[in-house]
Amino acid sequence: MLEFLKEPVVVTAKINVNLVALTVMGLINRLWGLCYPRAVVFDEVYYGQFVSLYMKRIFFVDDSGPPFGHMLLALGGYLGGFDGNFLWNRIGAEYSMNVPVWSLRLLPALAGALCVPLAYQILAELRFSHCAALGAALLILLENSLITQSRFMLLESVLIFFILLAVLSYLKFYNLQKHSAFSGSWWFWLLLTGVACSCAVGVKYMGLFTYVLLLAIAGLHFWHMIGDQNVSNVSLLCHFLARGLALIIIPMGMYLSFFYVHLALLYRSGPHDQIMTSAFQASLEGGLARITQGQPLEVAYGSQITLRNVLGKPMQCWLHSHTNTYPIRYENGRGSSHQQQVTCYPFKDVNNWWIVKDPGMQQLVVSNPPRPVRHGHIVQLVHGITTRYLNTHDVAAPLSPHSQEVSCYIDYNISMPAQNLWRVEIVNRESDTDVWKTILSEVRFVHVNTSAVLKASGLSGASLPEWGYRQLEVVGEKLSKGYHQSMVWNVEEHRYGKSQEPKEREVELHSPTQVAISKNLSFMAKFTELQWKILTLKNEDTEHKYSSSALDWITMDTNIAYWLHPTSGAQIHLLGNVATWASANAAALVYLCLSLWYLLRRRRKIYDIPEDAWQLWVSAGGVCGGGWAVNYLPFFLMEKTLFLYHYLPALTFQILLIPVVLQHLSDHLCRSVLLKSMFSALIVAWFSSVYFVYCTFSPMTYGQPALSLTELKALRWKDTWNILIRKQ
Secondary structure, three states: OOHHHHOOOOOOOOOOHHHHHHHHHHHHHHHOOOOOOOEOOOOHHHHHHHHHHHHOOEOOOOOOOOOHHHHHHHHHHHHOOOOOOOOOOOOOOEOOOOOOHHHHHHHHHHHHHHHHHHHHHHHHHOOOOHHHHHHHHHHHHOOHHHHHHHOOOOOHHHHHHHHHHHHHHHHHHHHOHHHHOOOHHHHHHHHHHHHHHHHHHHHOOOHHHHHHHHHHHHHHHHHHHHOOOOOOHHHHHHHHHHHHHHHHHHHHHHHHHHHHHHHHHOOEOOHHHHHOOHHHHHOOEOOHHHHHOOOOOEOEOOEEEEEEEOOOOOOOOEEEEEEEEOOOEOOOOOEOOOOEEEEEEOOOOHHHEEEEEOOOOOOOOOOOOOOEOEOOOEEEEEEOOOOOEEEEEEEEOOOOOOOEEEEEOOOOOOOOOOOOOEEEEEOOOOOOOOEOEOOOOOEEEEEOOOOOEEEOHHHHOOOOOHHHOOOEEOEEEOOOOOOOHHHOEEEEEEEEOOOOOHHHHHHHHHOOOOOOOOOOOOHHHHHHHHHHHHHHOOOOOOOOOOOOOHHHHHOOOOOEEEEEOOOOOOEEEEOOOHHHHHHHHHHHHHHHHHHHHHHHHHHOOOOOOOHHHHHHHHHHHHHHHHHHHHHHHHHHHOOOOOOHHHHHHHHHHHHHHHHHHHHHHHHHOOOOHHHHHHHHHHHHHHHHHHHHHHHHHHHHHHOOOOOOHHHHHHOOOOOOOOOOOOOO
16 A cells, blocks of 8 residues: 555646746845835825825725725834834825834835736736746836835835736636536636626725726627637536636626725724714724714604704714804895704704604603604704704795795794694605615704795805804705715714703713613625725825826926935936836837738738737737726826826736737838848847946935936936926
8 A cells, every 4th residue: 555655755746947046036136125215205195195004993984996906014013013103194204113114115025026927927828928928027126116116115016916816817817718618727716807897896996997808808709709600608607607707707796705804804993984984883892982972773752862964965964053143234235034054063962952852742852662753754953952843844944045944933923823833754764654764864853834844955055154153054955856975864962852941951961871772784885885985085186296188198397306315416206217118108009000911901802911910919909908098098087186106007908008019010010030130130229228227226216326416417308307306
């Protein structure tokens, strides 16, 4: 039985030396001097805040995209032992000793380094020569802008890594299709395609562009498979299900998992949770959860409540009233009812409390047993402190004359009777008999007499003048056909009222709420709300000194100063390799012109190149040219502040197109030996210029050595570049 031990165990392996060498060069190129500068560089001031919040488990919302990229950066901080204690308030601030700079920058740098061998493998899988693949990898290696972006705590290099990994995985899967379908390696590369796509989207929504491109290519390949009579119907179904699982179901599941981990990590209340609903806030530790813990769930007649507007932006606010009245006449000459003011107040206050009253009874306390309020019930809302009733009538609102004024009714003994009945409509009800619930129910209050809906109009307009203490306007919206969140309210704080006497009730309103009920949102409810906030929350886009337009990127008419040494001339800029950018533009133009020429000639039944060369040309264009187009053209439709780094994913695909075009020209247009030799010499000279430009701009890529005033001026190759020169 032990005969096999008589022979030595031998393991053989094929090692691609090119791939190993490129990986080592990429690591050296990106990791060298990674801790320099030991100061906040450009958008590290932005991403660093989120890393600190992860370390402290404090909830936040970032409208720039999903949380996976932020979690990767936080992983670097966690591995380095970062405690989150650093004030990320300005670019150039020196890092304190507790900040593990190398660890925080490590993952983006590794991602940038691995893009080099990925570029090599993509060209190889596209069936181009190893020389062309090596050229693509070296161009990525020597691209100054990609080096700069990958050496700091930024996300573009991570995004590009997952994009290239997705493309490579799909190409490997496709090349295994004919001979090894449903094999282990076939499944591995197909599943890795879906995983890489979901990771790309999870880092930044820009990853969707490449994901959609790969889905389109996969759809086209499957369409061709349908026309293959050698493939059975059962096999077609299996292929379809496999692709659906790997390219749609798994990415969706992974995308959800990013949010699951994100929400599991960030369980503490913080400054960002105020834009979330009360139910979401109550699910976080501290903050609102500390206030609302133990509140009764069902709102009943006699309940004392605060009503928060669901919209929550640009600020949260609560239905509020105080003893002051509307002025008899406004500044524009219009008259008012001179009733007690009702506003939406952005701070917690005792004047935010209201009592839910049964119109048919006088008592302002909860009966035993409590009588819950349901969808469709008619109620009166009594202001807790002043005991006046919420009212609206056919009088124009102070700032919104087309809407009705909302007030707390004062009986002046004139011909203006109270109109204080409101119908409760639960917007998110499951049935028409649903009970009005604390935090969970989103309700509209419809005025019985006029059908106007209670609305916090001030959230989308100006605040009231001095007589209204700059608080937000509340109106009765007559045009209630459409649904808007400013018309929807939820109960945030809630207690069962026990005191009928005004003095005792006022003391009760000032006391904290404590009755035992817990309210936990499901993960899907929290995910849906958070995803909606990410997609709809818009920070005010302000013009930035280094913002640019998509047209500026093609010719690199812009740059970004990332860091400036406080005393010397050392500085870091996001600047590309001019030779590479110009060559990439030329390659894209040549590819487009040649493709149109070939298509016209093929239409006339003239075939200038063999069919296999044509298929290679088209497939390479679909991946490289298509990758450039889908990652660049959408920016012309975006209304957001744009920067040069947004172009880097598109640039990466455009760089891959350069060796594609060069090999095609060498193989099919240089027909004589002399022409091939001359073309090869030109390529060597051109590549030398690429290396020369890389070396020339390296001091502004790595930030060292410091350059003199003359050297800095010499590097300003374009008048539009903003090179920082200190005044002597």
